[in-house]
Amino acid sequence: xxxxxxxxxxxxxxxxxxxxxxxxxxxxxxxxxxxxxxGTACCAIEMMASATAKFDIARFGAERFSFSPxxxxxxxxxxxVSYKMAPILRxxxxxxxxxxxxxxxxxxxxxxGMFDNYTIVQGIDQLVPVDxxxxxxPPRPESLLxxxxxxxxxxxxxSLMNPVHREESPDSAGQPNLPPEAIELVAQPxxxxxxxxxxxxxxxxxxxxxxxxxxERLLEHQD
Amino acid sequence: xxxxxxxxxxxxxxxxxxxxxxxxxxxxxxxxxxxxxxVRAVRVDPVGTPVITIEPARIHEALSFLKTDAGQxxxxxxxxxxxxxxxxxxIQVWYQLWSMRHGHMLRLLVLLPRSDLSVQSAVDLYxxxxxxxxxxxxxxxxxxxxxxxxxxILMPENYDEGFPxxxxxxxxxxxxxxxxxxxxxxxxxxxxYAREELALAGVLETEAPEVPGPEGGxxxxxxxxxxxxxxxxxxxxxxxxxxxxxxxxxxxxTVVRCIPHIGYLHTGIEKTCEYREWNxxxxxxxxxxxxxxxxxxxxxxxxxxxxxxxxxxxxxxxxRVILSExxxxxxxxxxxxxxxxxxxxxxxxxxxxxxxxxxxNLHEAYCGGRVTTSVTxxxxxxxxxxxxxxxxxxxxxxxLPATLDETERLLTRNSIWQGRMIDVGVIDVETALDFGLxxxxxxxxxxxxxVRKARPYLGYDxxxxxxxxxxxxxxxxxxxxxxxxxxxxxRIIQQALDRLPGGxxxxxxxxxxxxxxxxxxxxxxxxxxxxxxxxxxxQVPAGDVWxxxxxxxxxxxxxxxxxGGSKPVRCRFRGPSFVNLASLPHMVEGGLxxxxxxxxASIDIVLGEIDR
Amino acid sequence: MKQAYIGVIILFVVGxxxxxxxxxxxxxxxxxxxxxxxxxxxxxxxDPLGDTRQRYSVKFYIVAMLFIVFDIEVIFFLxxxxxxxxxxxxxxxxxxxxxxxxxxxxxxxxxxxxxxxD
Numbered sequence: 044x045x046x047x048x049x050x051x052x053x054x055x056x057x058x059x060x061x062x063x064x065x066x067x068x069x070x071x072x073x074x075x076x077x078x079x080x081x082g083t084a085c086c087a088i089e090m091m092a093s094a095t096a097k098f099d100i101a102r103f104g105a106e107r108f109s110f111s112p113x114x115x116x117x118x119x120x121x122x123x124v125s126y127k128m129a130p131i132l133r134x135x136x137x138x139x140x141x142x143x144x145x146x147x148x149x150x151x152x153x154x155x156g157m158f159d160n161y162t163i164v165q166g167i168d169q170l171v172p173v174d175x176x177x178x179x180x181p182p183r184p185e186s187l188l189x190x191x192x193x194x195x196x197x198x199x200x201x202s203l204m205n206p207v208h209r210e211e212s213p214d215s216a217g218q219p220n221l222p223p224e225a226i227e228l229v230a231q232p233x234x235x236x237x238x239x240x241x242x243x244x245x246x247x248x249x250x251x252x253x254x255x256x257x258x259e260r261l262l263e264h265q266d
Numbered sequence: 267x268x269x270x271x272x273x274x275x276x277x278x279x280x281x282x283x284x285x286x287x288x289x290x291x292x293x294x295x296x297x298x299x300x301x302x303x304x305v306r307a308v309r310v311d312p313v314g315t316p317v318i319t320i321e322p323a324r325i326h327e328a329l330s331f332l333k334t335d336a337g338q339x340x341x342x343x344x345x346x347x348x349x350x351x352x353x354x355x356x357i358q359v360w361y362q363l364w365s366m367r368h369g370h371m372l373r374l375l376v377l378l379p380r381s382d383l384s385v386q387s388a389v390d391l392y393x394x395x396x397x398x399x400x401x402x403x404x405x406x407x408x409x410x411x412x413x414x415x416x417x418x419i420l421m422p423e424n425y426d427e428g429f430p431x432x433x434x435x436x437x438x439x440x441x442x443x444x445x446x447x448x449x450x451x452x453x454x455x456x457x458x459y460a461r462e463e464l465a466l467a468g469v470l471e472t473e474a475p476e477v478p479g480p481e482g483g484x485x486x487x488x489x490x491x492x493x494x495x496x497x498x499x500x501x502x503x504x505x506x507x508x509x510x511x512x513x514x515x516x517x518x519x520t521v522v523r524c525i526p527h528i529g530y531l532h533t534g535i536e537k538t539c540e541y542r543e544w545n546x547x548x549x550x551x552x553x554x555x556x557x558x559x560x561x562x563x564x565x566x567x568x569x570x571x572x573x574x575x576x577x578x579x580x581x582x583x584x585x586r587v588i589l590s591e592x593x594x595x596x597x598x599x600x601x602x603x604x605x606x607x608x609x610x611x612x613x614x615x616x617x618x619x620x621x622x623x624x625x626x627n628l629h630e631a632y633c634g635g636r637v638t639t640s641v642t643x644x645x646x647x648x649x650x651x652x653x654x655x656x657x658x659x660x661x662x663x664x665x666l667p668a669t670l671d672e673t674e675r676l677l678t679r680n681s682i683w684q685g686r687m688i689d690v691g692v693i694d695v696e697t698a699l700d701f702g703l704x705x706x707x708x709x710x711x712x713x714x715x716x717v718r719k720a721r722p723y724l725g726y727d728x729x730x731x732x733x734x735x736x737x738x739x740x741x742x743x744x745x746x747x748x749x750x751x752x753x754x755x756x757r758i759i760q761q762a763l764d765r766l767p768g769g770x771x772x773x774x775x776x777x778x779x780x781x782x783x784x785x786x787x788x789x790x791x792x793x794x795x796x797x798x799x800x801x802x803x804x805q806v807p808a809g810d811v812w813x814x815x816x817x818x819x820x821x822x823x824x825x826x827x828x829x830g831g832s833k834p835v836r837c838r839f840r841g842p843s844f845v846n847l848a849s850l851p852h853m854v855e856g857g858l859x860x861x862x863x864x865x866x867a868s869i870d871i872v873l874g875e876i877d878r
Numbered sequence: 879m880k881q882a883y884i885g886v887i888i889l890f891v892v893g894x895x896x897x898x899x900x901x902x903x904x905x906x907x908x909x910x911x912x913x914x915x916x917x918x919x920x921x922x923x924x925d926p927l928g929d930t931r932q933r934y935s936v937k938f939y940i941v942a943m944l945f946i947v948f949d950i951e952v953i954f955f956l957x958x959x960x961x962x963x964x965x966x967x968x969x970x971x972x973x974x975x976x977x978x979x980x981x982x983x984x985x986x987x988x989x990x991x992x993x994x995x996d
Contacts, residue, residue, distance in 0.1 A: 068907050081502060083509050083531055084874055085556035085637050088600075092626075095619040110504040111920060125877075127422045128509060128530045129450040131501055131923030138916055141909035157549065160534040161430055161439030161446075162421070169447055181637050209909035216915035217451060223444035230443035239437060239541045458924060467928040493932040498924045511922070518935030519995050858995060 057204065065202045072116070072142060073198040074104040076191070079115030079139065081132060083122030086149035086181040090121045093184035100184075103191055112139040117194065118171070119187070123151035124164045130217070136171040137216040141209050144194050147173045148187060150180045154229075159236035169219055169226050274367070275695070278733065279715040281369040284314020291316040293338055293372050300331060306377075312572045312811050313721075315362075315371045322376040325361070326386035332363060332372070333391050339367040341699045343388070345812065346398035347825050348406040349836040352433040357383060357406050360825060362812050362840075366699065366715060373812060378408060387413035394702025397848045405431035405536075417460065420529040420877060422450075424457045430537055437534075437541060459513070463525060466515050467496040494522055501530045505608045505863045508873030510847075512862065519858045524851040528844075531877035539837035543803040544570055544644055547837060552638040554839060554875040558597030560589045560629075561817045562839075562875075563642040568723060569813035569824035570644045573806050576778050581769045582646050587724050588659065588762045589632075589641060590815075591755040595666065596625045597818030597870075598748045598755075605745075605867035606677065609686055614673055621669050624662050631655055644804055645779035646772025660763055663756045670752060678746070687742040691853040691865035694739055701849040704842050705820025706747045707869060711739035717816035729758050741868035748870070778804065803832030810836075819843050819870050841875030940992055951980050 078100075082090055093100045094108065109115040112135050124132055136145070147167050150156035153176045155165035167173060174197055177190040201208050219226065232239075288294050288310045297318060298305050307319040320328050332340040340363035349358040356377040363372045376385060387410035388395040399410045400419040407429040410416055418425055427440045439446060455464070495516045501509040509530035515523040535554060539547045551562035564586050571578060578586075603618030626636040631652055633641045641648055677683045693703070698711040708715055716733045718726040734750035736743025772779045776795035785792040808830040814823040820842025827836040846869050853865040919926050958965070958973055965972075987993060 064907075084533075085553055087508075088556055088637055092619060092623070095623070096616050097620065097623050108504075110502070113920060123531065123533055125530060125532050126446055126450040127532065128501065129447065130453055131509075131530070133451060134915065134923045135502055137913065138918070138920055140916065141911050157553075158533050158535075158538060160437050160538050161427065161435075162532050162534040164447070164450075165443060169443075170451075183636065203907055206909055209911065211911040211913075213911070213913035213915075216913045219444075219447050219451060223448070226444040226447055227442060232438075455925060455927070459927060463927065469927065493934070495932055495934065496927050498921045498926070500922050502923045511924070513927075518937050 057202075061202070061204050065204075068203060069198050069201055073195040076103070076105050076117045076144070076194065077107050077109045077115050078105050078117045078119050079110065079112055079135070080108050081118055081120045081122075081135060083120075083124060083128065084151070086121035086152070086179075089181040089184055090119060090148065090187060093187045098184040098188065100188060100191070103188065103195070105191060112136075115139055116142060117144050117146060117191075119146045119148055120152045120167050120171075121148040121181075123149075123156060123158060124167055124170070125162050126164060127162075129164050129170055132167065133170050133217060133219075141211060144174045144197070145171055146175045146177060146187075146190050146194060148177045148179075148190065149182060150178060153178065156180060159232055159239070165230035169221050169229065172220050275713055276367070276369075277714060279366055279369060279713065279720050281371065281720040284721075285310050285316060286314070288316040288318075291370070291372070293332065293340075293370060294318060296335070296338060297328060297331075301328060304328075311373070312575065312809060313813055315373050315812065317373045317375055317810075319375045319377065322378055322385050325374065325376050326388060326391075328374060329361065329363075329388050329391050332374075337368075338365065338370075340365045340370070340372060342366055342704075343392035343394045343398070343702050344704075344814070344821065345823050345825065345838075345840045346388070346395055346402055347838045347840070348402040348408060348431065349810075349825070349827055349838070350406060350431060350433045351827065351829070351835055356380070357408060357432075359385060359402060359408060360812065361388070362823065362825075366713065369720065371721070383407055384409040384411055386411050387416075389413055392702065393697075393700045394845050394848065397844065398702075401844075405429060407432070415460075415462070418529075420532040422453065422457060422529070423460065424453075430534065435537075437537060460525065460527075463496060463513050466494070466523060499862070501527075506866060507604060507871055508876075510866075510871070510873055510876075512850075512866075514859070514862065516859065519860075521854050521857055521859060521862060524854050524862065526847060526850055528847070528873070528876050531873045533874075533878060535878045536837055536839065540834060542834075543832050544806055544834065545804060547834065548642060549638065549640045551839070552640055554841060554878055555597070555817065555819070555822075555843075555872050556637055556874050557600045557872050558593035558818045559637065559639045560593040560641055561597075561815065561822065563640060564590050564724075565813070565815040565817065565822050566824055567642040567644050568815065569811055569826050570806060572811050572813055573809050573826060573828055574644065574778060575807070576645055576773055576775060578646060578773060579770050580767045581650075582771050582773075583724050584762050584766050585647060585651060585771065586642070587726070587729070588759055588766075590724070591758045591762070592625055592628065592659070594755045594818050595752050596622055598752050599625075601748060601818075601867070601870045602673065602745075605870075606673075608863050608867045609683065611677065611680075611683070614676060617669055617673055621666060624665075628655065628659055628662065631658065643772070643779055644806075645775065646770075650771040656763055656766065659759065663759045663763075666756055667753065670749065674749065678749075684742065686860070686864055687740065687745060687868075689738070689740050689742075690857065690861050691741045691868055692739050693849060693853060697852065698739065698849070701852070702845040703820065703849060705816070705818070705846070705870075706744050706751065707820065707846050707849070709734065710736035710744035710747050712736060717814055717821055721814075723815060729761050731755075731758050741864050744868045744870075805830060805832055806834075814840070817842060819872065819875070820846055822875075839875065839878055841872075841878060843869070843871040843873075844876045847871050847876060937995060944987060944992060947983070948980070951977075 080090055092098060118136060118139060147153045151158060151163065152167050155163050164170065175190045175193045177186050179186050285291055288308045294308055294316050301324055304321040304324040305318060306321060309317050311317050332338045342364040344364050345362040347360045349360065356379055359376050359378060361374040378385060385408065387399055397419060399413055400416060402408050403410060403416055404418045404420050417423065428435050497514055497516060498511060499514055500506040500511040511527040511530065513525045513527065514521050535550050539550055548563055548566060551566045552559040555562050599618040599622050603615040606614035629639055630636050632655060633639050633648060693711055695711050695713055698708050712735055714733050714735045719733055731754045734747045736747050776792060780796055780799055781792040786796040806828040808828055810827040812823055812825045814821050822842055823840030825836065825838030825840065826834055829835050850865060850869060854862045919930060
């Protein structure tokens with residue numbers, strides 16, 4: 044701590060009283076995170092399971108799942124997001140008042156998952172700023188709880204004097220979170236997606252063609 | 267309308283024996299007599315369904331004849347699907363029909379040249395054709411003449427990248443990712459609302475004369491009446507069971523018009539599966555009905571095995587029955603928990619989810635995954651049951667009836683529960699068949715049609731179980747039917763556990779399924795088979811099949827086309843919820859907003875299989 | 879008599895101070911980032927269609943009115959429950975007259991169909 048009274052990185056005023064106030068405010072915020080479950084698919088079922096008696100998200104203060112964004116702190120995007128759903132997601136995020144955090148739960152929300160195709164957004168961080176990514180397909184409820192604890196750790200490091208985490212310009216409403224070049228970069232195929240090729244039909248690919256295209260046999264079989 | 271000579275639906279719908287020769291089918295003979303040259307080709311598919319290729323111009327006449335003629339009575343339209351075998355030749359449209367009264371299955375096939383992708387719509391014959399044809403239009407661009415509302419259903423309204431399931435449409439779409447994101451976030455009102463909805467809200471310049479709603483808002487202005495309000499329920503909503511959007515026109519609390527919008531979870535699974543090997547499709551089947559994933563796993567491999575012509579081992583058959591019924595209980599428990607929670611009974615949610623956790627323990631012990639299981643392989647299973655699994659399963663099914671009894675004590679005689687469910691969302695038999703309902707929705711209306719009894723698979727005819735049937739067809743009946751189905755599933759599991767035979771779990775044919783590792787490492791033949799299967803993939807003989815099983819939500823159909831290669835040409839998943847959901851407007855229009863929640867819960871939808 | 883009112887005044891003042899403190903602290907600690915989209919009415923993420931200032935059905939008004947009346951009735955029961963013993967038989971009969979008057983009103987509303995939506 045800088046005895047001259049300022050944060051080394053940002054120059055924001057730091058003193059005993061501000062750290063204590065921050066401690067109280069952050070403690071209350073992280074122990075009463077009200078999730079907004081943006082649950083679309085299979086991950087939503089594990090999210091619901093984390094709210095049940097066996098895993099009990101309520102002990103983290105996140106008992107009240109608020110489907111209205113106005114009363115929610117934490118948006119948990121659980122499941123794959125299609126391009127049709129993308130404006131909804133962005134609008135709901137915009138309508139959440141500060142302070143707000145976002146968890147991207149599951150492989151599909153984090154990167155598009157096993158669906159590298161025409162209809163699934165390849166990672167919701169193209170749309171909304173994400174704080175914690177939880178891998179898994181679907182992640183177990185314990186993983187979601189661990190992700191929640193990571194958000195709580197993140198909140199511990201916040202400060203009222205330094206509003207860097209709370210930046211939100213009014214012009215950003217309805218806009219993607221990443222610029223187009225960054226979207227192209229993160230949405231590139233990787234891993235198994237690069238090997239998607241067809242055997243039959245007319246889709247030409249750069250991969251090695253398999254022998255014996257049997258389309259003719261199908262056509263003569265049809266008639 | 268069926269003719270007055272139509273025979274009545276039997277007490278328990280049993281199908282006729284599968285055919286070997288298509289010419290034996292009375293429907294084929296009747297069609298040949300009536301249509302002569304328009305019947306281009308006749309054959310039988312691997313499960314014994316006659317497949318009749320008909321000239322596109324005569325399809326409507328043929329469907330009409332098949333529906334109304336007393337000897338045919340094909341009263342249930344199971345599926346309308348498109349297929350693109352590639353090569354710029356034709357696009358196929360399949361019509362899968364079932365006769366509830368006679369127990370016959372039939373498929374009509376039309377081959378549409380690319381230059382003229384249009385065919386007459388069947389909506390005036392079957393209301394189920396409404397959404398099914400919209401999907402074929404959306405995915406293939408086939409134009410259905412005289413369809414009342416032919417617009418996109420799964421893709422966004424003004425999607426202009428093309429028709430996704432065509433073979434010339436690239437898997438990742440035509441635009442760059444940043445362009446797709448930009449378009450997604452910049453949608454206008456016309457992109458989001460259908461013309462009918464804009465007209466109902468009075469936003470369109472023209473008046474709304476041609477809206478197909480019940481009143482269309484054309485009454486004389488009443489001094490005390492309020493204006494009708496058009497609101498969105500969903501897609502982000504706690505009670506729509508997923509990302510379903512209902513546009514409701516309300517007069518106070520009364521729903522005047524309900525227009526469902528789906529496609530918010532469209533994942534392009536059918537397109538992606540065309541790029542995957544036969545066994546690589548199985549994880550995709552988990553993600554459709556994620557509430558009861560093993561049913562999809564089992565159904566898909568049964569369909570592929572029928573194309574392969576391979577007979578699974580007796581042990582595998584019984585294990586698949588056990589897992590299917592466990593998943594039926596899993597799906598119904600979720601329906602019960604979330605349905606009760608929607609109506610306010612949160613305790614039931616916690617009880618049912620505790621039971622589901624026990625089933626998830628069984629899932630995890632068997633395959634390592636709770637929700638996405640991928641347990642089957644073509645020709646067998648991923649592995650044999652672990653030691654102790656049978657005892658754990660037995661313990662679970664012995665404990666389940668007690669929880670069901672406790673839940674019934676809370677709900678069944680509860681005056682609030684009865685008051686909210688009795689005579690709400692009533693659907694009568696003819697309307698149910700018209701909408702193509704299957705599963706507990708149809709059985710709640712009084713038709714004892716269960717694929718496990720009508721066209722038994724996996725040896726279901728050897729098990730002793732009943733098919734519960736409702737009387738009135740309201741939500742309360744559907745609730746009772748599903749509760750009873752869970753108890754019947756317990757019966758089946760107990761019988762299956764008792765008769766579980768020993769022996770190998772996978773077929774011993776190593777051109778179909780991988781041999782045991784120990785064998786592959788010691789025997790040269792097994793090693794060669796292993797190598798070929800891994801490097802080339804399973805090769806399924808050319809052919810096509812439409813195979814269906816009884817899933818939790820209704821009749822789950824798989825339309826598979828193979829060209830002899832290692833990847834499917836077409837992998838169609840007829841999710842029962844897709845067809846069932848189309849009946850929601852019929853159920854809720856004229857009722858209250860709270861009844862929308864009840865009816866939606868009682869149909870038991872899962873958006874994963876609706877949107878795929 | 880005055881001593882009883884001291885308690886009420888203290889309750890009132892403490893209530894004001896506590897709620898005022900909550901509002902003040904929230905205002906100081908908050909990150910207020912208004913935007914046009916944030917202020918739009920929430921309709922499940924979709925742009926709302928039509929005007930919010932529409933005339934709505936008068937039945938909502940009737941339901942609200944009935945609710946207010948019977949809610950206030952219940953509020954009157956609460957202090958009565960506290961001083962039940964002190965009021966004795968006289969209080970019991972008087973409250974029963976009160977309940978009877980309101981029950982007649984309820985019966986009238988019931989018969990007139992005000993409790994049914996249609």
